Amino acid sequence: MSFVNGRPTFASADGRFAATLHGVMQLDAAHYDQPSAGPTSADFRRDGPALGATASSVDAAHARDLKDGDLFRRSRIGLDGTAFSDWDYRLLFDFAGTGTENAGQVYETWVQYSGLKPAHLRIGAFPASIGLDDQASTNSMPFLERAVSSDLARGLAAGDTRTAAELFANGDRWLVSGALTGRTIGAVNSGTVLAINSTPTTSAIGTAQTYGDQIGLVGRIAGVPFQGKDWLIHLGVHASYLLRPSDASGPAANGATALSAEVVSFSNTPELRVDGTKLINTGNIDARHADTVGLEFAAQKQNLLLQSEYEDLGVQRSDGVASPRFHGYYVSATWVLTGEARSRNAATAAFDGPVVAHPFSLSDGGWGAWELGLRYSDADLNYHAGAAFTAPSASAIRGGDEQTLTGGLNWYVNSLVRFMLDFQHVRINRLSPATAANSLSVWQIPTASVGAQIGQSYDVVSLRSQVAF
Numbered sequence: 001m002s003f004v005n006g007r008p009t010f011a012s013a014d015g016r017f018a019a020t021l022h023g024v025m026q027l028d029a030a031h032y033d034q035p036s037a038g039p040t041s042a043d044f045r046r047d048g049p050a051l052g053a054t055a056s057s058v059d060a061a062h063a064r065d066l067k068d069g070d071l072f073r074r075s076r077i078g079l080d081g082t083a084f085s086d087w088d089y090r091l092l093f094d095f096a097g098t099g100t101e102n103a104g105q106v107y108e109t110w111v112q113y114s115g116l117k118p119a120h121l122r123i124g125a126f127p128a129s130i131g132l133d134d135q136a137s138t139n140s141m142p143f144l145e146r147a148v149s150s151d152l153a154r155g156l157a158a159g160d161t162r163t164a165a166e167l168f169a170n171g172d173r174w175l176v177s178g179a180l181t182g183r184t185i186g187a188v189n190s191g192t193v194l195a196i197n198s199t200p201t202t203s204a205i206g207t208a209q210t211y212g213d214q215i216g217l218v219g220r221i222a223g224v225p226f227q228g229k230d231w232l233i234h235l236g237v238h239a240s241y242l243l244r245p246s247d248a249s250g251p252a253a254n255g256a257t258a259l260s261a262e263v264v265s266f267s268n269t270p271e272l273r274v275d276g277t278k279l280i281n282t283g284n285i286d287a288r289h290a291d292t293v294g295l296e297f298a299a300q301k302q303n304l305l306l307q308s309e310y311e312d313l314g315v316q317r318s319d320g321v322a323s324p325r326f327h328g329y330y331v332s333a334t335w336v337l338t339g340e341a342r343s344r345n346a347a348t349a350a351f352d353g354p355v356v357a358h359p360f361s362l363s364d365g366g367w368g369a370w371e372l373g374l375r376y377s378d379a380d381l382n383y384h385a386g387a388a389f390t391a392p393s394a395s396a397i398r399g400g401d402e403q404t405l406t407g408g409l410n411w412y413v414n415s416l417v418r419f420m421l422d423f424q425h426v427r428i429n430r431l432s433p434a435t436a437a438n439s440l441s442v443w444q445i446p447t448a449s450v451g452a453q454i455g456q457s458y459d460v461v462s463l464r465s466q467v468a469f
């Protein structure tokens with residue numbers, strides 16, 4: 001038995017068998033600063049079902065009074081390793097939740113054959129590779145959450161707990177991957193809800209009966225075409241395609257063929273999960289297919305890293321209405337004040353945290369590694385939204401436009417412990433999708449006036465305490 005960066009590892013003398021224990025604890029705390037809530041008849045900052053939300057946010061007060069408090073964002077324990085030299089595996093369980101802690105669920109579990117290097121074949125439940133933000137380890141992300149645009153893209157056919165079979169190959173400076181993906185195996189903390197059925201009680205992927213699981217394709221090509229002694233340029237492209245959304249139609253009561261209930265929706269929580277309200281939301285879109293295409297760029301010079309991704313998302317409607325396209329992007333910069341550089345992981349073609357040169361110690365005089373981060377992100381889920389105080393057209397989708405500016409300070413105490421302090425300014429611009437004035441939702445919540453502004457601006461300060469090995 002040995003400890004590598006604090007991780008307990010067991011290995012046979014010949015190296016053909018090895019197993020490493022993993023544990024993660026991330027506790028988030030946040031304070032939201034927003035204008036005080038007014039009466040629902042005049043304060044339209046809400047996300048009731050009539051405005052395209054899920055049953056998890058049916059309270060009209062949610063968006064008007066975002067929840068201060070804390071959340072165990074991740075609480076995981078697992079095992080990964082190697083068997084017979086050529087086989088790799090991982091078993092990972094998560095006991096955290098959004099708002100309440102779960103009894104525990106399989107989060108990631110897979111087996112991989114690596115005997116045809118540089119090629120690898122992986123089968124199980126895992127996030128198929130779909131970008132820089134997606135493949136960065138959640139233990140060393142520079143901000144508490146991924147950018148909204150990245151979450152939207154990864155949620156369509158990739159993302160956490162997704163069943164998949166992926167073939168990928170990589171070298172020191174390149175990666176090529178392709179995956180066939182299916183359903184997610186449980187509700188997760190993603191913040192993105194896609195390919196759900198339209199039943200009002202459905203609040204997350206995988207929680208309702210389906211009569212045909214979704215089938216998707218995910219691919220990525222990424223590499224470092226230019227590199228020097230202390231600098232590099234990363235370029236990449238990734239995409240996903242939903243061959244078939246999940247089908248919730250089932251048999252018709254009279255024995256006839258049921259109408260299709262294949263839908264796709266895009267929604268997200270604004271880059272923090274302490275309050276789970278989804279302030280941008282397309283609602284359910286009747287879909288035949290859906291797709292995403294993304295571009296990746298990163299430039300690193302010593303301890304400075306610039307990173308950006310652009311995402312284009314589309315839905316091919318099945319109801320004869322014009323098919324919408326949405327888009328989003330982020331631009332970020334991180335600077336490690338103590339001189340260490342973020343490390344590029346060749347196996348994932350993404351960037352992990354810095355290796356702490358001088359762990360914090362009062363006796364030895366070390367102060368760990370300190371990092372500053374700045375990110376601007378924009379996710380636009382509007383399509384032919386139209387003008388304020390007008391009724392939406394038949395093809396219109398008023399999902400909302402979210403813009404977030406985030407500043408962060410990270411303290412890597414040592415290889416196990418990290419603290420993160422983030423400040424966010426969030427701006428939501430969204431017109432009410434209500435089609436009739438003063439109508440009531442199915443939950444008897446009054447909707448906003450036709451075309452009224454239901455978005456808002458607010459600030460939030462958040463702190464994460466983390467132990468990971």
